[in-house]
Structure formats: C-alpha cells, structure tokens
Amino acid sequence: METEHADDGAVLGQPLELPCGARLKNRIVKAAMSDSLGDGRGNPTCAQMRLYERWAEGGAALSLIGEVQTDPRYPEKPGNLVLVPDADMAALQRLAARGSAHGAKIWPQLGHAGALAHAPLSTPKGPSPLDVEGLRCGGMTAEEIAALPDAYARAAAQARQAGFGGVEIHAGHGFLFSQFLSPLFNRRGDGYGGPVAARFRVIGETLGAVRRAVGPAFPVAVKINATDRLAGGLGPDEALEVVRMLDRASADLIDISGGTYFPGAPASSEGSSASGPYFLDFARRAKAVTRVPLMLTGGIKTRAAAAMAVRSGAADAVGIARALALDPSLAAAWLDGPGGDPAFPSFEAPPPGAMTAWYSMRLAAIGEESERQFDRPPAAAMAEYDARDAARCAGWLARFA
Numbered sequence: 001m002e003t004e005h006a007d008d009g010a011v012l013g014q015p016l017e018l019p020c021g022a023r024l025k026n027r028i029v030k031a032a033m034s035d036s037l038g039d040g041r042g043n044p045t046c047a048q049m050r051l052y053e054r055w056a057e058g059g060a061a062l063s064l065i066g067e068v069q070t071d072p073r074y075p076e077k078p079g080n081l082v083l084v085p086d087a088d089m090a091a092l093q094r095l096a097a098r099g100s101a102h103g104a105k106i107w108p109q110l111g112h113a114g115a116l117a118h119a120p121l122s123t124p125k126g127p128s129p130l131d132v133e134g135l136r137c138g139g140m141t142a143e144e145i146a147a148l149p150d151a152y153a154r155a156a157a158q159a160r161q162a163g164f165g166g167v168e169i170h171a172g173h174g175f176l177f178s179q180f181l182s183p184l185f186n187r188r189g190d191g192y193g194g195p196v197a198a199r200f201r202v203i204g205e206t207l208g209a210v211r212r213a214v215g216p217a218f219p220v221a222v223k224i225n226a227t228d229r230l231a232g233g234l235g236p237d238e239a240l241e242v243v244r245m246l247d248r249a250s251a252d253l254i255d256i257s258g259g260t261y262f263p264g265a266p267a268s269s270e271g272s273s274a275s276g277p278y279f280l281d282f283a284r285r286a287k288a289v290t291r292v293p294l295m296l297t298g299g300i301k302t303r304a305a306a307a308m309a310v311r312s313g314a315a316d317a318v319g320i321a322r323a324l325a326l327d328p329s330l331a332a333a334w335l336d337g338p339g340g341d342p343a344f345p346s347f348e349a350p351p352p353g354a355m356t357a358w359y360s361m362r363l364a365a366i367g368e369e370s371e372r373q374f375d376r377p378p379a380a381a382m383a384e385y386d387a388r389d390a391a392r393c394a395g396w397l398a399r400f401a
Contacts, residue, residue: 002276008307013335016061016316018252018293022166022219024061024317025103027310028331031255031297031319032066032109032168032223035363036079036385040392041399042072043088044081044095047367052099052106054366055324059331061317063099064168064255067175068108070155072400074117074124076175078392081108082400083155089162096163105165109223110155110210112148114176115185116261120393121400126179127186127193134263145192145202149209156220157213166219166252169206174260177203178225181242182260184232196238200245211250221253221295222246226282229259236282240289247290254290255319256283257297276305283314295319302341303334325359328366347378354378357385 005011016024037048055063067076068083075082081092099106115126115137124137125144156167171177179185180202186193192201203222210220224242228234234242246254258279259265277283278299286294297319300306309315324330326342333340350358358381365374376384 002302002304002308004304005307005311008303009335009337011307011311012303012318014310016293018219020217020219020252022105022217022252024105026059026061026331026335027317028060028306028334029295029317029319030055030060030063030324031257031321032064032170033321033325033363034066034076034080034360035367036077036360036389037364037367038079038081040078040395042069042080042082042084042396044091045367047364049095049098049367050369051328051363051367052095053101054328055331056099056101056104056106058324058327058329059102059335060104060320060324061331062105062107062165064319065106065108067111067113067170068155068159070110070112070151072396074113074122074176075396076111076113076116077118078121078389078396083108083110083158085154085158087158092162096165100163100165107164107166107168107219107221108155108159109168109170110152110159111170112176114179116175118389120390121396126176127188130185132263139188142190142192148202149206152206153209153213156210156218160214160218166221167210167214168221168223168253168255169203169210170223171203172223172225172255172257174228174262174265177206178228178234178260181225181238182228182230182233183238184228184230184234185262196241197245200242204245204249207246207249207251219252220250221255222251223255223257223297225260226256226258226279228265230262230265233260236285239282240285243286244289247292251292253295253317254286254292255295255297256286256315257319258282259298276300277309277315277318280309280314283309284312287314293317297321301344306334322359325362325366350378351382354382357382360385
C-alpha cells in the first residue's frame with residue numbers, strides 16, 4: 001500500500017504547463033469514460049452537461065469525454081456524441097461551457113470503434129478482416145484509411161469552434177487506432193502494416209492533420225496502451241517505440257493506459273497488479289524516452305497512489321475514472337485535506353460487463369443528481385444499460401442512415 005505524505009495534496013495541486021502553452025490547474029484528470037449520455041442522435045443532453053459541470057465544480061483540472069465519434073458509421077455505442085457538420089452546436093457549446101467552470105478544462109476524446117463498432121448500428125471494419133469467436137469485421141481499404149486524418153482534423157476543428165479546450169486522439173483499449181498498433185489485429189501488407197512504425201503511420205498522419213487544423217496553441221493528447229494484455233498483441237517494448245514516435249510528433253500529452261475490449265480479453269479496468277497504478281513501471285520507462293508530459297490512467301484509487309505517481313516522476317498527471325464516478329468532488333477532497341478516498345463497491349461474481357454498465361448508470365445518476373438513490377446490483381444495471389442502448393438505435397439510424 002502506498003505511504004501517505006503530508007504534502008500529497010500539494011503535489012497533486014501543482015499546475016501543469018503543456019508544450020502548446022496551455023495550463024492545467026492541477027494534476028488530477030477525469031479520465032475518459034464512455035458515459036453514454038448522448039441523446040441517441042449524437043448530441044449532448046442536460047444530464048451529460050450537468051455531469052461534466054459537477055466534475056469541474058469538484059476540482060478536476062480536466063475532464064475527458066470518452067468516445068466522441070468522428071464517423072457515425074462506426075460508433076462504440078448509441079449514446080456517444082458525434083462531431084459532424086450538422087451537429088447541434090448550441091448544445092455542444094453549452095457542454096463545453098459548463099465543463100469549463102471554475103477554471104477546469106473539458107476535451108472530447110476523438111474515436112472510431114473500428115472492429116468494435118456497435119453491430120446494430122454498423123458494419124464494423126478494422127485494419128484487417130477478422131472472424132473470431134464473438135467478433136467479425138471487414139478490412140478497411142487504402143482509401144478509407146487515407147480519409148481518417150481529415151475526418152479527425154474536421155472533428156478537432158469543430159471541437160475548438162464549440163469551445164472545448166483541447167482534444168484527445170484515442171489509440172488505446174482496442175478501438176480503431178489501437179487495432180492498427182496491434183500486430184494481432186493489423187495484418188496488412190501495405191504501408192500501414194508490418195513493423196511498428198508502419199502500424200503507427202495513420203496515427204502520426206492523423207496527429208499532423210489535427211495539429212494543422214487547430215493550430216499550435218490548442219492542446220492535442222494521444223491515448224495509447226502500454227500493453228494490449230493479449231498474447232500476440234501490442235506489448236510494452238513496441239509501445240515504448242510508439243512513445244518515441246509521439247515524442248517526435250506534436251502531441252501535448254501522452255495518456256498511458258492498457259487492455260482492450262476484445263472478446264475474451266481481460267477487462268481494461270483490471271490491472272497488472274493487485275493494488276496501485278496498473279501501468280506505473282511502463283510510465284517510468286516511457287519517461288526516459290520522451291519530453292512530452294505523461295498521464296497515467298488505470299488503477300489509481302487513493303490519494304497516496306496518485307501523489308506517488310507524480311512525486312516519483314513517472315507521471316505528470318493522473319487519470320482517474322471510477323473513483324470520480326463514485327465521488328465527483330474527489331479532486332477537491334484530495335487537494336484540500338487528508339483522506340477522502342472513495343469506498344469501492346464489492347459485488348459477488350458480477351456477470352461479464354456488468355461492472356462497466358454499473359459505473360455507466362451511476363454516471364447517469366450523477367448527471368441527474370440522484371446518485372444517493374443509486375443502489376442497483378450490477379446485473380440490474382446491465383439490463384437497464386442494454387435496454388437504454390436498444391431504445392436509442394432507431395433514433396441513431398434515422399439520423400445517420
């Protein structure tokens with residue numbers, strides 16, 4: 001267990017200046033979670049706006065909106081936001097403004113689910129065709145890959161226009177760009193497959209296009225896996241090469257996490273150790289090969305663990321997800337006084353995927369300010385979550401058909 005120090009709050013309270021010149025007021029970031037609180041047609045809802053406002057009120061320096069889609073044909077879920085030309089800009093502007101309260105920042109995480117696109121809404125495609133138990137997808141054409149950088153650049157420019165303070169490019173957790181990086185799922189024989197530099201190519205091209213679209217002073221982060229935690233997938237040594245390539249690009253923050261959502265893989269929320277930050281050892285290695293600030297995401301459940309990651313020099317910021325779903329004011333508690341660590345729920349043998357659904361439904365309760373009445377068991381939360389997704393599909397297809 002990590003040792004508590006009297007200056008843990010001060011360590012986490014230090015501002016962080018990014019290479020582009022933007023400044024985070026402290027080192028605590030609400031990591032990207034798929035809150036699934038869109039209206040089912042790609043637009044924000046009042047509950048979603050209130051959720052991010054509560055994290056801003058609660059002291060987080062930055063909140064990342066998980067899985068904001070750049071292409072409505074390949075969504076992760078029908079509750080995702082979508083940045084397309086006919087998006088509801090007034091609603092996006094309200095979300096950006098409310099999530100920026102009290103000097104906080106709010107950034108959309110730009111994503112494309114690829115092979116993991118929600119089947120009722122999509123014909124999934126990844127870097128290569130796949131036909132494995134529980135997962136089938138087609139392979140992308142060279143023309144489809146070549147169109148990705150412009151799609152992300154357009155979405156990033158729209159995010160800036162709406163008033164968001166930056167963007168994160170999602171290349172982790174088994175979604176499309178993570179699929180490109182993984183030798184298990186990228187078996188292409190052209191310039192986008194083979195050695196890790198070629199598998200990184202589309203990410204580098206996208207980062208360059210986004211930077212040109214938003215300019216030098218707008219923060220652009222990239223999330224990567226330290227490891228896919230799958231035999232034959234991306235491992236730490238190749239992930240370190242990805243960090244080296246990002247160091248030579250124009251990233252302002254590298255968000256380190258791990259794991260995938262592929263069928264049969266360990267859940268992304270399951271760490272490589274029983275306690276403490278999951279990917280701390282990799283972050284220490286990454287620090288030696290990049291000048292870009294690093295954010296460490298995964299397994300940080302206590303203030304002592306968060307402060308240790310920053311104090312040790314392994315990370316410049318910490319990404320907190322489930323702990324901030326339990327207490328949206330956790331950042332203020334960690335910054336301003338001793339204690340404040342949340343009590344994590346314990347359930348006996350929840351069904352696969354049920355804990356993810358439980359936390360997603362708790363986010364909805366926070367946005368509706370009803371979390372004190374939230375007492376569903378995981379199986380009930382999963383049933384409610386699945387029913388909500390099913391009900392949204394008709395609206396999504398009607399808008400994006």
